[in-house]
Amino acid sequence: MIKKIALGVDIGGTNTVYGFIDKQGFIHDHEEIPTNGSLPVTDLLDRLHDAVIHYVGKNKMELTGIGIGAPNGNFLTGMIEDPPNLGWGSVDIIKLFKDRFQCDTFLTNDANAAALGEKYFGIAKEMDDFILITLGTGLGSGIFSGGKLVYGHNGLAGEMGHMSIDSRGRKCQCGSTGCLESYVSATGIKNTINQLIEKNPNDSFLKRINGPIIDGLLLDSEYDNGNPLAQKIYQFTGKKLGHGLAQAAALFNPEAFIFYGGFSNAGSRILDHAKQSMENLLLDNQKNSISLIRTGLQQGKAGILGAASLIWEY
């Protein structure tokens, strides 16, 4: 019997992961290839097409459809709009894939894909109202309300990272002020570390951690050892995160916030502070009703699972 299969594609700034996924969320195989974002998008498309057609033929599978998750991927327009770290400008990725593969293709952004992954195959299977937050270089979010992903009028909903929590706060690279992302993300934590270095220019821990990429393991272990500056970093970050969560909760009344992405590995070091700060700002009738939990999906696989679930959803 020919097995029906969805192709899940997670396009990242450096690498692209693709996987062959059935309706139950079982990943039959997956592969990681360079995105080569400086070449035209057709370069990626060509390599992907050859590999997929070969695999599907060899394994007697039928490609039901393709789901794609990408930064700035817009579900409604089918466009990847000026993706960061990729030199493609705005591309009509749906048309390109449909023309080449001759099958249904859906696109969404990476945070929405992760949210779909949690809903269909992860920790949120029984949840209709939850918000998935990706903590990485930036802060992204995918919002489920009433069992449906929130896309908004132009497919631009779910930008929790650019919700301003302080009109007198930090300048964000987006041009706005006080965006949650400018506090709660790798970029945000770097801002916080820089502020601490100004006050503590000779601190050896701050010097060590202030590399081009934050050493999360060092930060975590120093926090666990009681280093007051490491504690300050996570306390401050958690407090700001909690403020953002409370605002989103006032609007959505979710059952849970689910955290995904490299920097969510800090776990309770940041979520405990976030919880406390969120609870202080919640209305009485929502207090102690919202869970803060970490992803149930394997890091690196939520993207392809979520992207593939676009096929089973639509």
Added chain:
Amino acid sequence: MIKKIALGVDIGGTNTVYGFIDKQGFIHDHEEIPTNGSLPVTDLLDRLHDAVIHYVGKNKMELTGIGIGAPNGNFLTGMIEDPPNLGWGSVDIIKLFKDRFQCDTFLTNDANAAALGEKYFGIAKEMDDFILITLGTGLGSGIFSGGKLVYGHNGLAGEMGHMSIDSRGRKCQCGSTGCLESYVSATGIKNTINQLIEKNPNDSFLKRINGPIIDGLLLDSEYDNGNPLAQKIYQFTGKKLGHGLAQAAALFNPEAFIFYGGFSNAGSRILDHAKQSMENLLLDNQKNSISLIRTGLQQGKAGILGAASLIWEY
């Protein structure tokens, strides 16, 4: 032919309005009676029941169902939960009405009812993603996303008035800090006026406007005459409102914000400032895409229209 009719009931702190409304949103008749919130809720129920049964019988109508809008009305539980200005505690209003009237009954809160009214019979007929904001003593909101009202996990969504826009801001009566309502509502404007009086204790305009109820017409006319303090009041209020709108927009990407309620009559005096402040905080891809508009429904009738539309919706 017997005409099918929905009863729309808008329970307020002082008065209750009810109306007989058909599927096209035509109000065949409506009436206002005292709520008598200090008496048991059965007093209101008795009076309503007698009047409705009499009217329906006389006019050969069939009561299809009852839709109720009330402060703190919860769609999911059917309870009015500790309504402000009413001595009822928490009451299972759905059960009470169903037992008495023997027909389908739905409940929601007053802001959601107004949003339903706009969607079914007002300015938002063609909109799937919009947020209705009621500006009165407090600030309420009803949110449509993807063509559906957002209720959240426990029916408590849409509390935009208690979204904190400044963690170092005003103490709100809810116990939280920096809630939008503490700036943008009659209560919020009173706070602002009190702050201005501290700095300008002898200003005659501030003295005149500082009564138990804000004289909106005086504030509007002084603003139009160029009174700098009146301008400051609306500028400041509008700026805070714009901050809240930008936050909600980041999450929902709505097509429009629609304003309803007494204090929305200030119109462009406040909305122009709000628009400017919102645009400054929006992400580039949402700039100049969101309308700020005033209700298309007659003041005092959105409540019963929206409540009645619960019947045609479910």
